[in-house]
Each structure stands twice: as C-alpha cells, then as structure tokens.
Amino acid sequence: MSDWRKRVAVVAMALFVIFAGLSFIVICFIVRLCIVIRSGSKCKPGEKGPICVLVVAGSGGHTTEILRLMESLSLSYSPRHYVIADTDKMSEDKIRTFERSKKNTGSEGQSVHAVYLTICLPQFTLQRIPRSREVRQSWSSSVVSTLNALLYAVPLVFRLSPDMVLCNGPGTCVPLCAAGLLLGLVGLKKVLIVYVESICRVESLSLSGKILYRLSDYFFVQWSSLKDKYPKSIYLGRIV
Amino acid sequence: MKTVFVTVGTTSFDELIERITTPEAVQALKGRGCQQLVLQVGRGSILPESDSCYELGINAFRFKDSIAEDIKCADLVISHAGAGSCLETLGAGKPLLVVVNDKLMDNHQLELANRLYKDSHLLYCTPSTLVETLKTMDFSVLSPFLPGQPKHFADFLDRALGIQ
DSSP states (O other): OHHHHHHHHHHHHHHHHHHHHHHHHHHHHHHHHHHHHHGGGGOOGGGTSOOOEEEEOOSHHHHHHHHHHHHHSOTTSOSEEEEEETTOHHHHHHHHHHHHHHHHSOSTTOOHHHHHHHHHSOOEEEEEEOOSOOTTOOHHHHHHHHHHHHHHHHHHHHHHOOSEEEEOSOTTHHHHHHHHHHHHHTTSOOOEEEEEOOTTOSSSOOHHHHHHTTTOSEEEESSHHHHHHOTTSEEOSOOO | OOEEEEEOTTSOOHHHHHHHTSHHHHHHHHHTTOOEEEEEOTTOSOOOOTTSOSSSEEEEESOOSOOHHHHHHOSEEEEOSOHHHHHHHHHTTOOEEEEOOTTSOSOTHHHHHHHHHHTTSSEEEOGGGHHHHHHHOOGGGOOOOOOOOHHHHHHHHHHHTTOO
16 A cells, blocks of 8 residues: 555656646746747847848738838848749739849938948848738638748748847747847847737738747837737838 | 729729619719729629620629729729728728628727728728618718828837937
8 A cells, every 4th residue: 555655756756846847847938938028029130130030021012011011121121032922923023123223322411331231232132931821811720831841940040040030920920030139149149029010900910920920129000000919019100 | 983893902892883883872973073993803703794884894804913003093982891992992092882791790900990980081881771872972081191190100119229
C-alpha cells in the first residue's frame, strides 16, 4: 500500500515539477515579449542612419495602398525589401514601376548623404514567400499554411535583419511580423512593427489587424470609428 | 453625361449589367444625355454585343490592366461596391453611383461604400432601384472626396523613429 502511495507521490511530484517548469518558461516568454513590445517607443533607428525596411505587399488593393505610403517616405528608408506571395505577379510589376519612378525623382532638394545613398546602396529587393492565406480559406487550413509560411519567414527576416516591418493586412504579414518579434525575443535586434489597417476597414479590423493590434509598435487606422474601438491605435485621418 | 462607365471589378455582377441594358435604363440614361455606355463585366456571364442597342453606343469588355483611362473619359461611373473601384473613381473626381449587390451578404467591402455614402461622397442603390435612381439622382448634393494624406504618416514615422 505504502509502495503504491510512494509511486503516486513521485508521479505527482514529477508532474508538478514539469508543470512548474513549463509555467516558468511561459511566464518568462510573456514577460520577455512584453519587454520587447514595450521597447518599441524608445527604439529610434533613424538616429543611427538609414532605416532598412521590410515591406509586406499583398495582392491587388493591399499593394496599391502600401505603395501610396512608400511614396511618401524619404530615402532615409533604404534599402527597401518587398515581400510578395509567390503567386503574385501583378504586385511585382507595380513595385518595379513604383521603384523606377522613385529613382527618377532623385537629387533635388536632398542632402549629399541622401544622394550618396541613392547611388551606392542597393535600393530595393523583391522577396517571395508562400502565400499564408488565400481569400476565404478556412481557419484550420490557414493555420497550417501560416505555419508553413513561417518556415520561410524566419530565415528571411533573420537574413535581412530589418529595422522595421511595414504592412497593411495581407495574410502574409502575420508570419513576417512574428519572425520580426522573434528577432527581438532572442535579443538580436528590435524590429519595429508598423501596421497600417487598410482604408477598406471602417467598422472592424481585418484578421491580421486583430492579431497584430497588440503585437505592433505603431498601429494606424484610417477611420475614427476604429480609433474609438481600438484606443491604442493611431488615427491621422485617411493616409492613403 | 455623354459617357457612362459601368464597372464590376474582378467579380461578376450579372444583375447590374442586365439592368443597365434594359430599355427603361437606356431611356433613363438617354434622358441624362448619355450617348456612350462602356461596360466592364468581369467574370460575369453576360457580355453585351456592341450592336445590341441602337439608341446608345455600347462597348463591353471583361478585364483591362487598368481602367484608369475609362474612368477618366467617363462623365459618370456606375460601380459595384468594391473598395478599389470606389476609391479609384472618387480619386479621379468623377461622380459615382454605387450599385450594391444585395445578394452578397456579409461582404466587408460594403463597409467602405457605406461610409462613403454616409459622408455623401457617392450615391447608393440596389439593382432593383437602379432605373428609378438613374431618373432622380442629383449629384449636386455630394461633397468632394479629398485625397488621403500619406505625408502625415511619413511625418509621424520620421518623428517616431528619430529621423532628422
């Protein structure tokens, strides 16, 4: 009898230790995540030099919107790495056309430093990853394909090591932002996550927006009705 | 309104194409001074022939790389509620009548068209009220749609990231 009791005690003890260990790891992870996310407002990569940007372009409308934003950014945001889903030919054409026009509107009124940047640094690159979620794809298969996209996103983000990720809601942006967070979690580099919710969203956030609302450093919405519902967001009127 | 451009984007919206080419709708368009009707029908099953109507010139096609030129040449754009079509038309400063596909439920794209209607940037109807709307619509009540300001975004980000 006592032998049986002893065994139960040992098993219980072991379970407790495992449980405590796991809890400890989870708590450490959450604390670390909070620290990384909180550090966003103090992170000012622009003080050190040009900002390396990872731009997540989606399909169609998303790409048009994000290029409107990119148009307004100065050459201090260089180089620019555009990530597109591997099935998306249209976005590639749009990006190439846009970058060509950006190059042409050069030098005037720019510092010598900026001109130097245009000439000497690689301006932009195109990166492809598998599409994480097709429109109207079911939830469960979205999870699988998002995990698959994550396998590509992590090495890509670690290799490019951007200062910031800019995205506006295509499914592809979730694994890329997660990879950016991971870079911060392991202490290699704080990657700022800048999320701009699409202008199409007036009353509710997109799925990507809901996921990234708490994880992003700067979360922009374009309608005051969304700002009311999501107070942490930044509302500057329509910006595309 | 010499030229009227109808666009359904990448979707199909047969009911709109069907309604806009009925004799009643054609009469209403003519009453507005329309001479040319350009139809972008997308994946729809109806592609009207150019000689299908002797009262109006009809030019129908499925897709183009860019419909910017068609919007530019039009005096009125009649569009589905798609965000891209709405924004492109308003951005070009053209009067816009949105026809909502009431058979599509829970379409989040409606959110934007709805808001733009509330802010009186466009007129709004359904296929069944299209003819009536074509007769009675008054674009003078609409207020102009000002372009978004990406510069505000750039300025904010420059400050936040410490760019001088």
